[in-house]
Amino acid sequence: MKYEVLVEVRLRPGIADPQGATIERALPALGFEGVDDVSVGKAFRLSIEASDEPAARDRAVEMADRLLANPVIEVSTVTVLDGAR
Amino acid sequence: MATKIGVVVFPGSNCEHDVVKALGLFGPARVEAGLVWHGERSLAGYDAIVLPGGFAHGDYLRPGALARFSPVMEAVAKYAADGGPVVGICNGFQVLTEAGLLPGALQKNRGLRFLCTTVGVSVCTTRTVLTGESTVGAQLSLPINHFEGNFTCDAATLERLRAEDRIVLRYTANPNGSLDDIAGVCNEDGNVVGLMPHPERACDAMTSSTDGMGLLESLVVAATRRAHVPV
Numbered sequence: 001m002k003y004e005v006l007v008e009v010r011l012r013p014g015i016a017d018p019q020g021a022t023i024e025r026a027l028p029a030l031g032f033e034g035v036d037d038v039s040v041g042k043a044f045r046l047s048i049e050a051s052d053e054p055a056a057r058d059r060a061v062e063m064a065d066r067l068l069a070n071p072v073i074e075v076s077t078v079t080v081l082d083g084a085r
Numbered sequence: 086m087a088t089k090i091g092v093v094v095f096p097g098s099n100c101e102h103d104v105v106k107a108l109g110l111f112g113p114a115r116v117e118a119g120l121v122w123h124g125e126r127s128l129a130g131y132d133a134i135v136l137p138g139g140f141a142h143g144d145y146l147r148p149g150a151l152a153r154f155s156p157v158m159e160a161v162a163k164y165a166a167d168g169g170p171v172v173g174i175c176n177g178f179q180v181l182t183e184a185g186l187l188p189g190a191l192q193k194n195r196g197l198r199f200l201c202t203t204v205g206v207s208v209c210t211t212r213t214v215l216t217g218e219s220t221v222g223a224q225l226s227l228p229i230n231h232f233e234g235n236f237t238c239d240a241a242t243l244e245r246l247r248a249e250d251r252i253v254l255r256y257t258a259n260p261n262g263s264l265d266d267i268a269g270v271c272n273e274d275g276n277v278v279g280l281m282p283h284p285e286r287a288c289d290a291m292t293s294s295t296d297g298m299g300l301l302e303s304l305v306v307a308a309t310r311r312a313h314v315p316v
Contacts, residue, residue: 011192015192015237016192016195016235016237016262018193018195018196018197019193019197022197067146067150068146070147070150070183070190072182072188072189072190072237072238072239073190073192073237
């Protein structure tokens with residue numbers, strides 16, 4: 001079965017995120033006050049063939065750990081978006 | 086016999102000819118430098134390997150992230166483990182960190198600017214294949230040309246790099262936010278070195294300093310030594 005999976009990769013807490021900081025500073029200029037903790041990362045949408053949802057998640061986590069994120073500077077979160085299709 | 090130095094070409098590398106040309110300055114009697122396609126699985130016969138600058142595999146995903154999976158990288162890892170001299174310049178440094186052959190990572194420059202300028206660096210150790218003929222404290226003027234050259238690693242790794250004398254070069258005026266002003270690091274044995282500045286572009290007095298020649302001289306000496314290791 002195919003599972004739609006979202007992998008989000010962002011910089012580890014404590015690693016400087018100049019893009020996030022720049023956007024955070026820009027937002028008030030447009031009138032968006034009260035926004036903080038802006039971080040910039042990458043999002044990957046994957047369609048994964050797997051026997052069930054936990055298996056799809058496990059495969060995505062492994063992909064994130066081994067390729068999609070660099071564990072030295074990045075962390076990832078995996079979300080299975082909907083059930084099997 | 087001339088020592089044989091291989092310069093790896095990934096799709097998207099763009100400094101390989103600069104490296105070959107700079108190594109050619111040592112003369113055909115000392116050095117025979119040639120290109121090695123990234124699909125190569127053996128590095129037999131080479132006395133040193135250089136991973137040049139550029140945009141290997143388009144720098145897609147992250148610089149070096151996909152180059153790590155090129156067939157040649159397995160051979161580079163074996164070659165390095167066997168004590169062979171390996172130098173990664175700029176994108177080559179990024180490839181070596183992604184491949185786990187060097188610690189840390191290169192993230193976007195502080196200030197989010199692509200930097201194309203000449204910087205001062207000082208030599209911090211001579212225990213490596215790139216600085217063996219240099220002296221600690223030597224001041225060099227070298228070009229940099231990168232967007233992701235901001236070296237970072239966790240506190241424990243930094244402590245280890247300092248304690249093990251593995252910080253090879255430091256910027257004299259930090260251009261990119263690199264942790265501890267680091268411009269280059271090496272592995273435990275000093276035979277794998279990565280650096281962001283381009284020594285190969287500092288070898289011609291007409292266009293630049295010639296400070297890169299001293300570093301390449303060290304590599305040639307290390308390669309020559311390697312060539313005489315009985316197999």
